[in-house]
Amino acid sequence: MNAALGLAGVTLAFGASVLGGINYVVAARRRPALVRAGRVYVWLVLAGSALSVGAMERALITRDFSLAYVAEVGSSRTPALFNVAALWSSLEGSILLWGLILAVYTALVAARFRRRADDALVSWAMVVMLAVCAFFFLLMLGPANPFRTLDVVPADGPGPNPLLQNHLLMAFHPPILYLGYVGFTVPFAFAIAALVTGRVGEGWLVETRRWTLFAWGFLTVGIILGAWWAYEVTGWGGYWGWDPVENASLLPWLTGTAFIHSVMVQERRGLLRVWNLSLLCATFSLTILGTFLTRSGVINSVHAFAEGQIGPWFLSFFGVVVAVSLGLIAWRGDRLRAPGTMDSAVSREGAFLANNVLFAVFAFVVLLGTVFPLVVEALRDERLSVGRPFFDTMTMPLGLAMLTLMAIAPVLPWRKASGELLSQRLWWPAWIGAATVVTAVVLGATGWAPVAAFGLGGFAAGAAGRQLVLATRRQGVRGLLGRTNGGMIVHLGVIVIAVAFAAAQAYETSTELELRPGQSGTFDGHTVLYEGSELVTLEQVTELRARVRVDGELREPALQTFRASGASGILKPSVKPTLTRNVYVTIQQRPGADGAAVIKVLVTPLVSWLWVGGGIMALGTVLAAFPGRRRRRPTDPTSSPVPDMAPSLEQVPS
Amino acid sequence: MSADLAPDEPVVYDGPPRRRVAPWISLAVALVVAGLVVVLATGKGEEVDAAATPLLGRPAPVVEGPTLDGRTFRLADRRGSWVVLNFFSPSCVPCVEEHPELVAFATSQARLTTGRVELVSLLSNFQELDDTRRFFADNGGSWPVVAEPTGKAFVDFGVARVPETWIIDPAGIVRQRIISTVTADVLLTLLNALRSRT
Numbered sequence: 075m076n077a078a079l080g081l082a083g084v085t086l087a088f089g090a091s092v093l094g095g096i097n098y099v100v101a102a103r104r105r106p107a108l109v110r111a112g113r114v115y116v117w118l119v120l121a122g123s124a125l126s127v128g129a130m131e132r133a134l135i136t137r138d139f140s141l142a143y144v145a146e147v148g149s150s151r152t153p154a155l156f157n158v159a160a161l162w163s164s165l166e167g168s169i170l171l172w173g174l175i176l177a178v179y180t181a182l183v184a185a186r187f188r189r190r191a192d193d194a195l196v197s198w199a200m201v202v203m204l205a206v207c208a209f210f211f212l213l214m215l216g217p218a219n220p221f222r223t224l225d226v227v228p229a230d231g232p233g234p235n236p237l238l239q240n241h242l243l244m245a246f247h248p249p250i251l252y253l254g255y256v257g258f259t260v261p262f263a264f265a266i267a268a269l270v271t272g273r274v275g276e277g278w279l280v281e282t283r284r285w286t287l288f289a290w291g292f293l294t295v296g297i298i299l300g301a302w303w304a305y306e307v308t309g310w311g312g313y314w315g316w317d318p319v320e321n322a323s324l325l326p327w328l329t330g331t332a333f334i335h336s337v338m339v340q341e342r343r344g345l346l347r348v349w350n351l352s353l354l355c356a357t358f359s360l361t362i363l364g365t366f367l368t369r370s371g372v373i374n375s376v377h378a379f380a381e382g383q384i385g386p387w388f389l390s391f392f393g394v395v396v397a398v399s400l401g402l403i404a405w406r407g408d409r410l411r412a413p414g415t416m417d418s419a420v421s422r423e424g425a426f427l428a429n430n431v432l433f434a435v436f437a438f439v440v441l442l443g444t445v446f447p448l449v450v451e452a453l454r455d456e457r458l459s460v461g462r463p464f465f466d467t468m469t470m471p472l473g474l475a476m477l478t479l480m481a482i483a484p485v486l487p488w489r490k491a492s493g494e495l496l497s498q499r500l501w502w503p504a505w506i507g508a509a510t511v512v513t514a515v516v517l518g519a520t521g522w523a524p525v526a527a528f529g530l531g532g533f534a535a536g537a538a539g540r541q542l543v544l545a546t547r548r549q550g551v552r553g554l555l556g557r558t559n560g561g562m563i564v565h566l567g568v569i570v571i572a573v574a575f576a577a578a579q580a581y582e583t584s585t586e587l588e589l590r591p592g593q594s595g596t597f598d599g600h601t602v603l604y605e606g607s608e609l610v611t612l613e614q615v616t617e618l619r620a621r622v623r624v625d626g627e628l629r630e631p632a633l634q635t636f637r638a639s640g641a642s643g644i645l646k647p648s649v650k651p652t653l654t655r656n657v658y659v660t661i662q663q664r665p666g667a668d669g670a671a672v673i674k675v676l677v678t679p680l681v682s683w684l685w686v687g688g689g690i691m692a693l694g695t696v697l698a699a700f701p702g703r704r705r706r707r708p709t710d711p712t713s714s715p716v717p718d719m720a721p722s723l724e725q726v727p728s
Numbered sequence: 729m730s731a732d733l734a735p736d737e738p739v740v741y742d743g744p745p746r747r748r749v750a751p752w753i754s755l756a757v758a759l760v761v762a763g764l765v766v767v768l769a770t771g772k773g774e775e776v777d778a779a780a781t782p783l784l785g786r787p788a789p790v791v792e793g794p795t796l797d798g799r800t801f802r803l804a805d806r807r808g809s810w811v812v813l814n815f816f817s818p819s820c821v822p823c824v825e826e827h828p829e830l831v832a833f834a835t836s837q838a839r840l841t842t843g844r845v846e847l848v849s850l851l852s853n854f855q856e857l858d859d860t861r862r863f864f865a866d867n868g869g870s871w872p873v874v875a876e877p878t879g880k881a882f883v884d885f886g887v888a889r890v891p892e893t894w895i896i897d898p899a900g901i902v903r904q905r906i907i908s909t910v911t912a913d914v915l916l917t918l919l920n921a922l923r924s925r926t
Contacts, residue, residue: 348750366768389768396761400754407750445764452767461825588839635924645917662916664924668841672916 076138080129080221087122087177088211090115095204102197109191112200116184119207123177127161127170130220134160139229142222143167147234155245156234162248163234165369165384166220171249173210175256180207183260183285195278198267199260206259209391217383243303251296251323255361257289258326261333262358265351269402274347274410283337284699286354290330291695297323298571298688305681306649313578313684316465321444322364325437329357332433338557339423342488345412348403349430355399360437362392367444418490425483432476439468466579470523477530477572480565481507481537503536519577527576531569538562538569560698567690574683584676586662591669598677600625600657607665617646620661620671624650631661631673653686655679783902788813788894789884791850793876796861801848801874804900810845810919811896815887817852818863823891825909831868832912845919851875852882852890895922 094115101108130143134157139145147160147167161167180203187196214220238244261282268274300323301313314320333353339346366388416423443464485499510532511525519525541562545553553559587595589604596602605621610632617632629648649658658676665671783789791803791813803811814830816823830847837844849869851860854877864873874881881887885894895904895918903922906914 386769389765393761393765397758400758400761404751404754407754408748411750445767449767452770586836633920662836662913663920670841672836 076129076133076136077141077221077223080126080133081219083122083125083127083129084173084211084214084221085122087119087126087173088208088215090118090122091204091208091211094119095201095208098197098200098204101192102194102201106192106194106197109197112197113184113188113191115204116181116200119204119211120177120181123170123174123211126214126220127174130161130167130170131158134158140223140227141220142224143220145224145228149234152234155242156238159238159245159248160234162252163238163244166214166218168248168252169210169213169218170220172252172256173207173214175249175252176203176207176210176259179256179260180204183263195264195267195271195273198270199263202263202266203259206263213384213387217387241303241307243299243306247296247299247303250292250299254289254291254293254296255323255326255365257285257292258330258354258357258361260285260289261354265354266398266402269351269399269406269410272406272409274351279337279347279350280341282354283334283341286330286334286337287695287699290327290334291692291699293323293327293330294695295688295692297327298685298691302685302688306647308645313681314575316440316443316462318444319364319368321440322360322367324440325360325364325444326357328433328437328440329353329360332430332437333357335426335433336430339426340412343412343414343416343423345414345416345423346427346430347412348407348410351410352399352403353430355395355403356437359392359395359399360441362388362395366392420486420491420496422483422486422488425479425486429476429479429483432472432479436469436472436476439472440465443468473572473575474523474526474530477527477534477569480534480569481530484537484541484562484565499540500537503533503540506536506539507531507533519581521580524576524580528573531573531576535566535569538565555697555700557698560694560696560700563694563697564691565694567687567692567694570683570687570690574680574687577680578678578684582676582678584674587673587675588670589673590671594623597675600675600677602659602673602675604671604673606669607661607671618661618664620673622648622659622661622673624657624659624675629659631659633661633664651682651685653680653682656681783885784905786902787900788896788902789881791848791874791881793874793881795872795874796857796864797872799872801872803848803896806846806896807900808898810843810898810923812845812847812915812919813885813894813896814847814849815852815882815885815892815894816849816890818856818859819853820890823909824863824867826891826911827863827867827869829909829911829915830871833915834869834871836912836916847871849873850881852879852887854879895919897922 094112097108097112097115101112130141132138133141133144134148135154137144137148137150137157139148143164143166147163148157152160162171180200183203184191184200187193187199190196264278264282268278297320300320304315305313330353333350336346336353337350340350366385369384369388416427418424419427481503482496482500485496485503487495507529511529514525514528519528539562542554542559545559547553554563583598585597587597587602587604589595589602591604591606594601594603601624603623605623607618607620610617610619616635618634619630619632622629622631627650629650631648632646634644634646645660645662647658647660649656656676656678658678660674660676662672662674788803791801793801795801803813812833816826818824830849834847837847848871851857851873854875857875860873860875864870885892891909893906893910893915894902895906895915897903904918906918
């Protein structure tokens with residue numbers, strides 16, 4: 075029943091995607107009247123994918139173990155919330171979720187642009203969206219069929235991977251991340267449409283900018299939640315390990331961030347058009363490449379789903395996406411290039427260009443580090459691993475350069491800046507930076523890199539704060555809205571994260587204490603008292619729970635064994651977050667014959683700032699999405715274009 | 729196409745003539761990406777499944793040979809305690825990277841009074857005897873290193889590329905195979921898991 079419903083939904087969605095796509099191609103080329111029919115197909119895609127997800131959730135909730143997927147990830151002992159979340163705990167289900175989110179985005183685009191739907195550009199964008207839909211639903215019909223049934227129905231299943239079922243974030247991190255990944259399909263569709271129709275006017279990219287911002291915001295929050303989850307759950311106390319899957323989420327984030335910045339140059343000055351299109355194509359391609367890397371088992375990773383069959387499909391799709399993008403750019407690129415050039419490197423647009431170079435290099439470094447082992451293996455048949463040191467050394471100077479740019483760029487005017495103006499505007503931010511350095515050193519900061527990060531962070535925060543102070547003085551609370559001001563709040567969030575990262579990386583200390591019950595040890599100014607441990611039997615987990623007092627405060631780190639799957643030795647850390655430093659405690663081994671337990675203590679300063687910074691970034695993104703002041707929509711039809719457009723294109727220095 | 733799409737201002741460029749660059753840049757990028765796709769498509773992939781060995785759950789093959797310090801190591805003599813076998817070579821980069829983790833693991837075991845796990849390394853290339861001595865002298869580690877000229881153990885265990893780490897239980901049964909590098913934490917966690925299952 076569930077399998078039949080689900081397969082019907084997938085088939086409906088696939089059929090509607092293909093027919094809808096063809097329909098829109100015809101509509102775009104000859105028959106605009108077909109647009110109305112196209113919308114029906116879009117709703118059918120949405121209905122089909124909703125049906126398939128509904129059927130799968132029904133199967134999971136009612137524990138229908140005749141479905142292979144439910145037998146793989148479901149369990150009668152899993153609590154309700156994690157049973158719902160089991161949808162995205164393995165490969166096939168996560169593709170289902172991907173399909174649903176993609177269908178929702180497609181429907182939203184169709185609804186949002188319904189008044190302009192007879193425009194060929196919108197039709198082509200719909201073609202791209204539906205083609206991507208068709209690919210994903212084809213996957214579900216073929217190699218990643220979530221509705222395979224079992225001949226022999228098991229009585230119960232093992233439940234999701236233990237690491238995926240002991241934290242609430244499991245319910246939020248993957249869907250939010252997917253909202254980000256999949257959201258980049260929308261600007262990509264419009265970029266391809268712009269290339270096909272040969273119209274790269276400012277208007278359309280401004281429209282897609284908000285969609286990009288939306289996707290970007292979710293991707294940002296998704297990445298940060300992932301880091302938080304890793305820290306709270308996995309028991310190694312890490313939040314970012316340059317793992318291939320983490321890198322896969324960072325790559326589109328980097329190119330997306332570059333786009334969000336450089337599209338402003340296109341809007342204000344009409345420059346960098348082809349570059350912006352390329353960034354959108356790159357961002358989307360990287361989400362597909364990232365999915366390939368994580369789902370094909372080609373790269374070893376803590377996240378890898380390790381299922382081989384789907385790899386070639388994603389790789390082929392990646393190849394097609396890149397080939398189409400590059401072909402169109404090669405064909406149209408020169409005609410679409412901007413007529414103007416930059417006046418001066420020391421200007422807002424110059425700073426945006428520098429920003430883009432930094433982000434592009436950053437993305438290249440991360441991509442290189444991720445695929446390098448494979449390249450070496452292909453060339454020399456030798457296994458090699460690119461670890462933390464590579465990423466840390468390569469990205470640290472890039473991060474510092476970005477902080478510097480974040481300090482200088484916001485005060486630069488468009489077109490051209492004079493040294494005098496610059497020194498006047500940077501006066502306060504520079505002092506704040508200097509004061510930060512002094513404060514940090516007084517508080518005991520050592521090492522040039524973290525101190526430089528703190529100082530540059532203060533400098534950049536000063537520049538962001540300057541803009542916010544000026545804007546709120548002028549406009550009151552409304553001065554926090556709009557892209558520039560919201561963007562500055564995002565910058566503040568980024569700075570908080572940068573400072574947290576620098577401090578946590580540089581000043582983290584850890585030790586392992588072997589303690590008998592009642593014995594205590596000290597580490598880094600903290601007293602750790604081991605009181606003993608007990609075996610606690612919960613509904614589905616058996617825990618060896620230790621009682622540890624850190625500075626008198628009771629902590630209960632545990633070693634868990636999941637009965638359903640038999641997975642044991644899962645470290646459950648205990649951490650009490652504070653704003654200054656976190657003391658993270660895990661019990662590493664079950665106590666030996668003499669009762670001595672090995673307690674690992676990890677002291678990480680400022681690590682909570684990572685989540686705080688993530689919150690500030692999310693807030694800033696929301697504020698940036700509000701229009702600062704109501705303007706006409708750039709794509710609204712107008713009868714007298716030239717005078718109307720003049721003020722927004724020919725920009726006077728602010 | 730609709731002519732009233734106002735914001736699409738006409739592209740007018742009146743500067744000096746510019747060369748066509750887009751096709752060339754696209755071509756260059758296409759070549760790089762094509763190379764990447766070929767690499768990804770032909771990549772054998774790392775055997776993510778750490779358990780993929782027919783020896784799992786069976787008695788470990790014989791390991792016997794001289795160690796660096798001139799004694800003889802016999803795996804059969806170690807019945808009764810857990811043994812971690814690390815297949816390595818001092819000239820392999822991941823092995824070098826892994827070494828501090830092994831040192832940390834050995835240190836954590838040395839502190840235990842009971843239930844100590846024995847760590848043993850097996851050198852893949854007998855030619856590197858001197859390098860190995862130097863490597864251990866420089867980087868620490870005092871556990872036995874078996875350097876046996878025929879490399880029989882590598883064949884018997886099916887270790888083609890280093891590093892690999894195997895866990896043998898007190899009954900001499902293969903319990904875990906880990907391909908590529910390990911960390912001290914991973915080893916401890918695995919050992920705990922395995923112990924609680926016996």
